[in-house]
Amino acid sequence: MSRGTKRGGFLAWLGGPTRGASWSRLVLSIGLFLVAWQVAAMYLVDNRLLLVPFTEVAAALVDEIADGAFASNLYTTVLELAIAFPLAVFGGFVIGAILAGSKPVRQTLDPILTAMYSLPIVALAPLFTAGLGFGVASKVAIVILMAIFPVITNTDAGLRSAEPALIETARSYGASRLQVLRTVTIPHSVPFIISGVRVAFARGLVGVIVAEFFGAVSGVGFAIAAAAQSYQTARLLGYVVVLGLIGLLASIGLTALERRLAPWREES
């Protein structure tokens, strides 16, 4: 790195490993995006139904916050995710572990799981709203169905892909089956599971918003649908920005979690 700091100055520092640099990169990329947005809205896109400047979106968001609507919508969506997502992760882990542990079960369920994973489950959203009502329950159901499959698949793959040589070594040191699981198979599967959780969160977020489109009394998706029906582009985009921030926060959180649970994978 000394080479870089001598010659490259700021750019080299920005590409460096420090915490300050990593936050600076984040701020810089968001800043550049907002500038591009502002320029596009002011000079490139005339259609105000499609795009309005970021400054107007920010103003609409401030109004929404002052009104109290923002907090209640955000609360609903976060609550739905907070109930459904841990259930999906836990359930996906358990089912994935069962699949990894039993070949007949895995082979029997595989076609169904593959079909369900590739199915656009949001297509079921109207059904769930009709069956479970406009409240939290229908959203929780959709989010679980959206999020559980990547966790199942990755847990199964992670638990089954530990190197046979490592397992043989463990056994040669007298490890019991449980010890092999605890010291080899599970640590090996951690990065797989975390990347499954990453995909699961993205899918869960889609699920909760689409489910709220189809029938809700509150929530970010509900607010977006309402704004769209009254052609309030600025308000709509304000909520979309918030969704982007939620995704970003989740990603940062998962990266931190991975660093904690799988420190051996960090770049030196």
Add this chain to the structure above:
Amino acid sequence: MNHGPNEAGRLVVDDVDLVFTPARRDPVVALENLDLEVEPGEFVCVVGASGSGKSTLLRLLDGMLTPTKGTITSGSAPVAGPSRDRAMVFQSDNLLPWSTVIDNVAYGLTLGGMRRSRARQAALRQLELVGLADSAGQYPRELSGGMRQRVNIARALAVDPQVLLLDEPFAALDAQTREIMSAELLRIWSTDRKTVVFITHQIDEAVYLADRVVVLSARPGTVREIVPVDFERPRELSLKRTDPFGRIVDHIWSLIEVEVRGSLGLS
């Protein structure tokens, strides 16, 4: 053999056959009528052409495989599965990527139920012995191949086994590293002289290390000849460039050459 009280570390292979029976294919006789005795504290190398069952023999000694016929005795008890009395070192270092160097060395001890803090103390002593105490907190990924293999050996020694079983431990290393590593192994071994069975392709490596070199013949594997190596210890690496050393290497090569040529379809 006088079977005195100091039986720990003695290995006896008595008339052993090992037949693999793969599903829907013909059985393969890997080893046949194999007899071998290894004295406590002895360093024995096993050489032989590919397919002579060297690795199979080692897995039998460890207990990962069970003989089809005959018995294997370690110390005073028959071998019935892996045991911490016998530690195995493979060609690939097989370190746990998610554990630090010291926790890798402590691995066998913690599996045996030792408290982590105590196991780490014992592991540190082994790391000092192999000269890697400074790397205790690093992950295996951060070490070179030779360093990782030394950690692997330290891990095997940490469980304080009576027998050390090594399956071509230096085969993945470059030639120079390999030379130094075999000298290192002798230095480490000389500190407490455990029984060692060392599998290798490299005849000069075997002669340099061993008290006796066991030459296996291929298909089915059985003992072709046991060649004693009487050079004094400690041995310098320069021993390898002496005439007596060369004569033993040549002799062993002549025993194996026919089979290697045969396996290549040459005559």
